[in-house]
Amino acid sequence: MLNYTLRRLLFAIPTLLVISFIIFVILDLAPGDPTGQLPLTIPAEVRAKIRESLGVGEPIHIAYFKWVRGFFVYEPLYWLDQIGITIGDPSERARIISYATRGPVFDLILERIPQTLWVVGLSYVFGILIALPIGVISAYKQYSWFDQLGTFISMVGFSVPTFFTGLLMIVIFSVQLGWFPSVYDTTLDVNSWDTFILQVKQMVMPVAVLALYNASQISRFMRASMLDNLTQDYVRTARAKGMSEKVVVLTHVLRNSLIPVVTVIALGVPTIFSGAIITEQIFRVNGLGQLLIIGIQGSDFPLVQTLTFIFAILIVLFNLIADVIYGILDPRIRYD
Amino acid sequence: MTKHDQVLVKAQNVKVHFPIHKGILRRQVGSVKAVDGLNFEIRKGETLGLVGESGCGKSTAGRAMLRLYELTEGQLDFEGVDIASLDPKALREIRPRMQMIFQDPQACLNPRMTVGSIIAEPLDEHTNLSTEEKREKVKSLLDAVGMNRDFVNRYPHEFSGGQRQRIGIARALALDPDFIVCDEPIAALDVSIQAQVVNLLQDIQERMGLTYLFISHDLSMVRHIADRVAVMYLGKIVELADKRDLYKTPKHPYTQALLSAVPVPNPEVEAKREHIVLQGDVPSPANPPKGCNFCTRCPVAIDRCRVEEPELRELNKGQFVACHLAE
Amino acid sequence: MRKLKTLIMATAAASTFATVALAERGSDGNLNVAYWQAVSILNPYLSGGTKDIEASSLILDPLANYRPDGSMEPALATEIPTIENGGVSEDLTSITWKLRDDVVWSDGTPFTAADVVFSANYCLDPEGGCNAASNFADVESVEALDDHTVKINFSVAKPFPYGPFVGATAPVIQEAQFKECMGAKAPECTEANFGPIGTGPFVVDEFRANDVVTYKANENYRDPAQPAFATVTLKGGGDSAATTRSVLETGEFDYAWNVQVEPEVLDQMMAAGKGEIISAFGTSVERLMVQLTNPDPSLGDKRATVEGGPHPFLSDINVRKALSMAIDRDILVEVGYGPNGQVTCNVLPAPEIYASTANDACKTQDVEGAKALLDEAGWLPGPDGVREKDGVRLSILYQTSTNSVRQGTQALIKQMWQEIGVETELRNIDAGVFFGGDQSSPDTFQKFFADIEMYTNNFDGTDPEAYMGNWVCSEIPSPKNQWIGNNMPRFCSEEYDALSAEMGQTASIEKRSALAKKMNDMLMQEYVIIPLIHRGRVSAASNTLGNVVLNPWDSELAFAEEWTRVE
Numbered sequence A: 001m002l003n004y005t006l007r008r009l010l011f012a013i014p015t016l017l018v019i020s021f022i023i024f025v026i027l028d029l030a031p032g033d034p035t036g037q038l039p040l041t042i043p044a045e046v047r048a049k050i051r052e053s054l055g056v057g058e059p060i061h062i063a064y065f066k067w068v069r070g071f072f073v074y075e076p077l078y079w080l081d082q083i084g085i086t087i088g089d090p091s092e093r094a095r096i097i098s099y100a101t102r103g104p105v106f107d108l109i110l111e112r113i114p115q116t117l118w119v120v121g122l123s124y125v126f127g128i129l130i131a132l133p134i135g136v137i138s139a140y141k142q143y144s145w146f147d148q149l150g151t152f153i154s155m156v157g158f159s160v161p162t163f164f165t166g167l168l169m170i171v172i173f174s175v176q177l178g179w180f181p182s183v184y185d186t187t188l189d190v191n192s193w194d195t196f197i198l199q200v201k202q203m204v205m206p207v208a209v210l211a212l213y214n215a216s217q218i219s220r221f222m223r224a225s226m227l228d229n230l231t232q233d234y235v236r237t238a239r240a241k242g243m244s245e246k247v248v249v250l251t252h253v254l255r256n257s258l259i260p261v262v263t264v265i266a267l268g269v270p271t272i273f274s275g276a277i278i279t280e281q282i283f284r285v286n287g288l289g290q291l292l293i294i295g296i297q298g299s300d301f302p303l304v305q306t307l308t309f310i311f312a313i314l315i316v317l318f319n320l321i322a323d324v325i326y327g328i329l330d331p332r333i334r335y336d
Numbered sequence B: 001m002t003k004h005d006q007v008l009v010k011a012q013n014v015k016v017h018f019p020i021h022k023g024i025l026r027r028q029v030g031s032v033k034a035v036d037g038l039n040f041e042i043r044k045g046e047t048l049g050l051v052g053e054s055g056c057g058k059s060t061a062g063r064a065m066l067r068l069y070e071l072t073e074g075q076l077d078f079e080g081v082d083i084a085s086l087d088p089k090a091l092r093e094i095r096p097r098m099q100m101i102f103q104d105p106q107a108c109l110n111p112r113m114t115v116g117s118i119i120a121e122p123l124d125e126h127t128n129l130s131t132e133e134k135r136e137k138v139k140s141l142l143d144a145v146g147m148n149r150d151f152v153n154r155y156p157h158e159f160s161g162g163q164r165q166r167i168g169i170a171r172a173l174a175l176d177p178d179f180i181v182c183d184e185p186i187a188a189l190d191v192s193i194q195a196q197v198v199n200l201l202q203d204i205q206e207r208m209g210l211t212y213l214f215i216s217h218d219l220s221m222v223r224h225i226a227d228r229v230a231v232m233y234l235g236k237i238v239e240l241a242d243k244r245d246l247y248k249t250p251k252h253p254y255t256q257a258l259l260s261a262v263p264v265p266n267p268e269v270e271a272k273r274e275h276i277v278l279q280g281d282v283p284s285p286a287n288p289p290k291g292c293n294f295c296t297r298c299p300v301a302i303d304r305c306r307v308e309e310p311e312l313r314e315l316n317k318g319q320f321v322a323c324h325l326a327e
Numbered sequence C: 001m002r003k004l005k006t007l008i009m010a011t012a013a014a015s016t017f018a019t020v021a022l023a024e025r026g027s028d029g030n031l032n033v034a035y036w037q038a039v040s041i042l043n044p045y046l047s048g049g050t051k052d053i054e055a056s057s058l059i060l061d062p063l064a065n066y067r068p069d070g071s072m073e074p075a076l077a078t079e080i081p082t083i084e085n086g087g088v089s090e091d092l093t094s095i096t097w098k099l100r101d102d103v104v105w106s107d108g109t110p111f112t113a114a115d116v117v118f119s120a121n122y123c124l125d126p127e128g129g130c131n132a133a134s135n136f137a138d139v140e141s142v143e144a145l146d147d148h149t150v151k152i153n154f155s156v157a158k159p160f161p162y163g164p165f166v167g168a169t170a171p172v173i174q175e176a177q178f179k180e181c182m183g184a185k186a187p188e189c190t191e192a193n194f195g196p197i198g199t200g201p202f203v204v205d206e207f208r209a210n211d212v213v214t215y216k217a218n219e220n221y222r223d224p225a226q227p228a229f230a231t232v233t234l235k236g237g238g239d240s241a242a243t244t245r246s247v248l249e250t251g252e253f254d255y256a257w258n259v260q261v262e263p264e265v266l267d268q269m270m271a272a273g274k275g276e277i278i279s280a281f282g283t284s285v286e287r288l289m290v291q292l293t294n295p296d297p298s299l300g301d302k303r304a305t306v307e308g309g310p311h312p313f314l315s316d317i318n319v320r321k322a323l324s325m326a327i328d329r330d331i332l333v334e335v336g337y338g339p340n341g342q343v344t345c346n347v348l349p350a351p352e353i354y355a356s357t358a359n360d361a362c363k364t365q366d367v368e369g370a371k372a373l374l375d376e377a378g379w380l381p382g383p384d385g386v387r388e389k390d391g392v393r394l395s396i397l398y399q400t401s402t403n404s405v406r407q408g409t410q411a412l413i414k415q416m417w418q419e420i421g422v423e424t425e426l427r428n429i430d431a432g433v434f435f436g437g438d439q440s441s442p443d444t445f446q447k448f449f450a451d452i453e454m455y456t457n458n459f460d461g462t463d464p465e466a467y468m469g470n471w472v473c474s475e476i477p478s479p480k481n482q483w484i485g486n487n488m489p490r491f492c493s494e495e496y497d498a499l500s501a502e503m504g505q506t507a508s509i510e511k512r513s514a515l516a517k518k519m520n521d522m523l524m525q526e527y528v529i530i531p532l533i534h535r536g537r538v539s540a541a542s543n544t545l546g547n548v549v550l551n552p553w554d555s556e557l558a559f560a561e562e563w564t565r566v567e
Ligand SMILES: Nc1ncnc2c1ncn2[C@@H]1O[C@H](COP(=O)(O)OP(=O)(O)OP(=O)(O)O)[C@@H](O)[C@H]1O
Pocket: B018, B019, B032, B033, B034, B052, B053, B054, B055, B056, B057, B058, B059, B060, B061, B217, B285
């Protein structure tokens, strides 16, 4: 397993390099201009100067080389530097700089991680926690009213777009009832009971919207997988052994059914980081998803390139993790 | 036949119908009458063979015997206790005494459990053995089915089909049952191993005094292993007799047709034999014909057969037949 | 009616001002401001747009600001230099600002003329990519005559010498903080760009780029009673409907910038009674640009250039005029703009003194007139109803940027033109491409490979000289100037060029106004630009906010130090 993992990791490096280059080329070909958002009152000559100062229009191989050097060499060195290990001359290093903020892209990304993890990550966790029992019970009591209701709710959660559920929640809970803020305060510093309550309050709506969405997907997977297993002979065996229904469902069926579900869950983790663009916009959570969208709108290529590439790394990584988990959970799979 | 006169299992009008749901509201629109009124006894220590075409309800009947399916109707006595009406707790207590060996040895073993824990699991639930004793028991069971003791920590997928079936048998034996339903235990195995497994089953039966319900569609295998044989057609028993009587003088047209299809080893006899070829398909168990279930295909059917359902009646001593014309 | 409303709002605000003027600094708690575009940077010289400039206007002050009425008010200067008070030289080539001597930076160090000189040099550095460079156009040198006097020398006569350091686009930054950040190094000074030291009413407390800025009152602000608010939170992101809702419906915010919400939705939000819409009209005009050269792709390199020859039918003034006459501008306003727009017949609609009334006939649609005009000019309806003459059909390719209101307007105009027998094909292009200067793209508004294009433009400040200069011959975009130029219609008239040149030499406001109107009228009567809508700035303000007047000439937050909390 270790060998397999290492081999896969090694293989991932050239894959990712190719991916990064492809992203770069696509972004380079994409129309758009970082000065496109400037007011029209700024004359074209000034725009040309600005573009030049940003380094727009450099030949692609040079721009790519600079970015790769920034991503793989300068940024790691910078962060080593931050923890006290200095290699080389820090002042020589050009970090990857965003066009729009003129600040280092990595600082921006780092600033976004807390709210992304809190809101999107937590909604994923809640989604899973809600989905698993619902999926299990729905399958166990297939076609019961519970199952029908579960199916209906997941259809709704699945097909009604989050901007609608989000807006609906705002109208009900912020406008009408005034229970929760409609705008997420990213500067809130949780340091007391009161601020904790505030944090919880501002997280309720976005987390609920996203959790519903996640739960509907995962509960469907869970249900299908449970149904697959419930009719297997080994379940009958377990019953014939005189095992209690609890043991039959929870140890035999659930454990086997979880294997594919856990994989799906692992594969879904990168989507946490790519954020929930729409939900973030609605509640102004301003996490990684919103950062990406702003980057795209403003043609902030260094930002978009870096973020997309980080997502690519996460996707490759979690694919590997999913495979490894699968191997650990399912004794039938052996990697060597 | 003194050895076999105590009744262990007695089925009376056992029915298992599976509901058919259709439409968005999933309303019940009918039912598959997989098992539709079985009446028979299994005596202590004997092997009752249960034969019939694919889909006639053998497995369903076998599972119903262990109440792995809820009965739609009927009574099922196990040593005089009606297990069809037992509450879950009492049922669970009686479960160790009746076990099942499945058709597909791969599917019946939980892929995520080691052989050891598969065999030991029921011991945790139903006995108070210490860990050490349990380990011993597992190993001795593996011995009993002719498997290497060191396999305890392996997973089912690491074994061959025959080995898996042995594991399945060991598992079934773990709680010292009295009654085992063998649902085509050899159907999925290579011909070369079939004999080994059958011999093993017979060995064990002798050693432990087990009672078998042996389900198969292979008439010659049943002839080899069973004491008595029941023939099923479309959810019902059409003939039930001592194997000697049944094979020598089959009374029911269906049994006759089945037997005529079994090749005889002697080519001369085989050439002269008359083959009864049944016309048409087996009707759907969801919609069985009126009257005799077999009337749509019976070569000798008369008008009465399409109206009146024949009773299972005792023609000679111990030979039961459900046919208006049989005598 | 709308004007009346604005007026009432303004007086209401003024009256509250009277009652709360004695407030002391920081007594009003937190001010919550919502911008649907998030702030990226707090150095306006490197900014990506209005939101950044406005966000930094709370921190940085120029020498003078524009008041909501368009007049200039000294900020860091003691008075506005003019020829009369000797601040502007007779030959119009220099301006001398006297600075207040009681101003200190938020870090406590004194503000001097050196900072002003530095700020100019910072923006003038050719490698810095300063986006206020046009404010500093023709600046030859900036010198400190003494600690509190700055003289700006121009290379040409500048009848309107208030480009540098007037308005939020060109404020004064601190030399001490930025001296290592000149030119190519400008982007590297993240700390300074994210937290400039200023002389304005607030200082940055925390800045999360593309997300939120929190400010606190500047302890060293020059007016000891201001700002009334102790802290400001400027939250970015979401969309205009969401920010507006947070003021008008949930009341979580006090002020929402740039309201762009459909009129009906807005009415619903207003019903909650938590806030008001405030609007003001600056110089933004949504207009149609008419292509006078031939955009036929078969012309290759000469496509849409003067060399490529005149447009097959738009070179006929009757067609252009008919197109304008056929448009019902009232409907366009009603459907797409609501309080954000009013009908206009001028490309230069404001300030008041520059607004011509000579073209007001366009305010009423005249379909019959348009038809008659086309008939007369020989453009007669063909078999499919589309007018033609000598085999040339009146078939128009009409492009604009992708934006739901614009597409709505496009559809309406297409219908109106259909009525007079003009066929229209609509096209919309992603804003980033349309307005972006990508040389390789055929879809930019400068290349204008279409017959008609629509967008909004305006000018900074109150002086239209540079804006009206957009339509001189030398501004025609073409491959020779890398398609840089603002004269989209490719209009070229010696007379117009002469007027423009004359304006560059004229200092008297009356004469300048006459010239600007004349230029505007020329463009209008030639129908090379068809103005549609005078677009206002609309924002939402909470009822608990006092003293807010929407400022169309400067940053909306330029006078936020005067804002107060009222109950
Ligand atoms: N869970 C179920 N739900 C609905 N119908 C079922 C179910 N199980 C079995 N049936 C139907 O009941 C009938 C009898 O099935 P059963 O499995 O008992 O047949 P069988 O005699 O064992 O066949 P085989 O020899 O192929 O194993 C078949 O028509 C089958 O389709």
